[in-house]
Amino acid sequence: MPELGRLRAVYAAKFRAEIALQFAYRGSLVIWLLGLLIQPIVYLVVWTTVARSQGGAVGGFRAGDFAAYFTMLMIVNQLTFTWHFLEFEWRIRNGFFSPLLLRPIHPAHNDVAENLTFKLLTFTVVVPVAVFLLISFGATFETQAWQVAAFVPALVLAMALRFTFEWTLALAAFWITRTGALNQAYFVAMLFFSGQVAPLALMPAVVQAIATLLPFRWMVSFPVETALGRLGPTEVLVGYGAQLAWIAAAVILLRVVWRAGIRRYSAVGA
Amino acid sequence: MTAASIRVTDLRKTYQVPEREGGLRAAAGSIFRRSTKSVPAVAGITFDVSPGEIVGFLGPNGAGKTTTLKMLSGLLYPTSGEATALGHVPWRRETDFLRRMTLIMGQRNQLAWDIPVIDSFELNRAIYGVSRAEYNVRLDELVELLDVGDLVRKPVRNLSLGERMKCEIAGSLLHRPEMLFLDEPTIGLDVTMQRRIRSFIAEYNARTGATTLLTSHYMGDVEALCRRVIVIHHGSLLYDGDLTGLVERFAPRKTISIDLEPDQPALEPGVLAGLAGGPDAVVQHGAERVTLRVPRSETAAVTTRLLGRVAVRDLVVEEPPIDEVIDLVFAAGPSDAAERAETAAAQPVA
Structure with a gap:
């Protein structure tokens, strides 16, 4: 079987197995989804309230803009987030990583497949919720047709970037026995610089400049900004460039860290 | 001749293991100074x-x-x-x-x-x-x-x-x-x-x-x-x-178990030791049952001597159970083990 065909077959099989797995735990899936949805809703309620109390707008964002922003943010965040760095320590410590290493396929494929399957499954719930939020909070868009089209590559690149970056972060578990503190630091930086707490446009100029230099904006905020029609053609192209550059950097970093990490891997207790 | 499936040459693996004494003081000390110990898991x-x-x-x-x-x-x-x-x-x-x-x-x-x-x-x-x-x-x-x-x-x-x-x-x-x-x-x-x-x-x-x-x-x-x-x-x-x-290498002795016919004069310990080739060879000496542990090469001679001297109802010559052999191997001290390893290495491998 040619290599690409095998890869496709692996993804298909993993997809089926993963669907079966998720359905085996319907309850936890629902609770998990609720948690995922609550965060943007909280921000949405807070910011629309602030906007109304300020006479309708905060820094150019009206209540309807916040509704559009946080709903799109929820969608993008849901599609781009990964959880493997939260599990890697556990995986290595308990020896669950060993079987993955001995398969004739890179372990990252396992996680990509898991990730995509989970996204596909949960997206069926996220879309109706998003529609509900957009309508009930009176979201307003100034998006043109080309910006809708531009959103798709921005989203796909954001998914690739966030996955590669966070999978590399996960590999820290080869060196650090307790990765909780590192993950927490990453999580806070992510929350702040990716526009999850508030739109980056509302941040001080310094923070905006830093956010542009860091990768986080390109993982979440950039596709959202594109979808809301807040970026011109040049800004969108620059954004793609930034995403591609960060992906290249993350892939190189991943390969270097991976090589060093598996040399260090001592399969403790595995 | 077929090529080997697996070929291993002087393979070593040493783990670096963090090490500290138990207790609060050592725990606090380890914040500033970590010490690790090299543990050779596979030593060539x-x-x-x-x-x-x-x-x-x-x-x-x-x-x-x-x-x-x-x-x-x-x-x-x-x-x-x-x-x-x-x-x-x-x-x-x-x-x-x-x-x-x-x-x-x-x-x-x-x-x-x-x-x-x-x-x-x-x-x-x-x-x-x-x-x-x-x-x-x-x-x-x-x-x-x-x-x-x-x-x-x-x-x-x-x-x-x-x-x-x-x-x-x-x-x-x-x-x-x-x-x-x-x-x-x-x-x-x-x-x-x-x-x-x-x-x-x-x-x-x-x-x-x-x-x-x-x-x-x-x-x-x-x-x-x-x-x-x-x-x-x-x-x-x-x-x-x-x-x-x-x-054969690690258990150089075999066990001889003998059930004696009951109607015969009791066997003197000294006599039995003589037959077995020394008092150390006698493991158990009962009225009806005797157990000896003798060097492999002398098994036949000791058996013959015994059969010629006492009335035997049953006689069994056994290798020690393999678990016991393994115990013997591992019970050997490191120097003893090394010595044996050298002897073993000198032997052609089957």
């Missing part, structure tokens, strides 16, 4: 394995058996030394190598916990690129040999340990590996299940000619499967050869 071992051989790795806990197996299957990088398996350096984990071998660990499961076994099998089929037709044939064969027909539709978490192990083995062999690394494959299983898995491994080896390396605490596994054993202790190779040779 050399051996070859021919295609189709089943070799048993013996050694107490922490001897370096599993570490060796993990290096040869590509899971761990060695600290130094060389090894090839199926023509590949294992820890490079080249696809061609990984497709042709498998590592089965008795204490770890590779099958997904929450989904039916068959779904994991399907995933393995895709990963190893096994065609549908081949997969069906192999699956039928494995299901029959291991008797797991009813189990494959159940989630792994609902299986007993033995059932799970059989499914693990089936799943690991769907790609028909040419090389098997088995780490304690029968651990925790009842005697019937152990026997079943042993006979399966033998059958698989006979059918496919797969080279097999096996570690086990159960001598039954080794006796049933391995003509050749490699004994590792403190990371060093103590013995490499056939099982009978191991017994």
Whole structure:
């Protein structure tokens, strides 16, 4: 079987197995989804309230803009987030990583497949919720047709970037026995610089400049900004460039860290 | 002459282990100064394995058996030394190598916990690129040999340990590996299940000619499967050869048990010692039963002397049980062990 065909077959099989797995735990899936949805809703309620109390707008964002922003943010965040760095320590410590290493396929494929399957499954719930939020909070868009089209590559690149970056972060578990503190630091930086707490446009100029230099904006905020029609053609192209550059950097970093990490891997207790 | 399937030269693995005294003061001190200790798990071992051989790795806990197996299957990088398996350096984990071998660990499961076994099998089929037709044939064969027909539709978490192990083995062999690394494959299983898995491994080896390396605490596994054993202790190779040779080398004495006819004068201890070749040879001296432990080379002479002197109802000459032999090997102090290892190394390997 040619290599690409095998890869496709692996993804298909993993997809089926993963669907079966998720359905085996319907309850936890629902609770998990609720948690995922609550965060943007909280921000949405807070910011629309602030906007109304300020006479309708905060820094150019009206209540309807916040509704559009946080709903799109929820969608993008849901599609781009990964959880493997939260599990890697556990995986290595308990020896669950060993079987993955001995398969004739890179372990990252396992996680990509898991990730995509989970996204596909949960997206069926996220879309109706998003529609509900957009309508009930009176979201307003100034998006043109080309910006809708531009959103798709921005989203796909954001998914690739966030996955590669966070999978590399996960590999820290080869060196650090307790990765909780590192993950927490990453999580806070992510929350702040990716526009999850508030739109980056509302941040001080310094923070905006830093956010542009860091990768986080390109993982979440950039596709959202594109979808809301807040970026011109040049800004969108620059954004793609930034995403591609960060992906290249993350892939190189991943390969270097991976090589060093598996040399260090001592399969403790595995 | 066929090339070796596995070739290991001076392979070493040293773990760096953090170390500190117990207690609060030491814990606080370790914030500023970390000390680590080098623990040699495998301290330079050399051996070859021919295609189709089943070799048993013996050694107490922490001897370096599993570490060796993990290096040869590509899971761990060695600290130094060389090894090839199926023509590949294992820890490079080249696809061609990984497709042709498998590592089965008795204490770890590779099958997904929450989904039916068959779904994991399907995933393995895709990963190893096994065609549908081949997969069906192999699956039928494995299901029959291991008797797991009813189990494959159940989630792994609902299986007993033995059932799970059989499914693990089936799943690991769907790609028909040419090389098997088995780490304690029968651990925790009842005697019937152990026997079943042993006979399966033998059958698989006979059918496919797969080279097999096996570690086990159960001598039954080794006796049933391995003509050749490699004994590792403190990371060093103590013995490499056939099982009978191991017994001869490390247990130089045989046990002679005699049931005496009751109607005869009691045997004086001094006389018995004389017959046995010294008082040390007498293990048990009862009115009706005598047990002696004598050097291998003198077994025949002692037996003849005894038969000529006393009326014997029954006489049995035995090798000590293999478990006892292993105890003897490991009970030997390090210097003694090294000495024996040198003697062993000087012997041509079977």
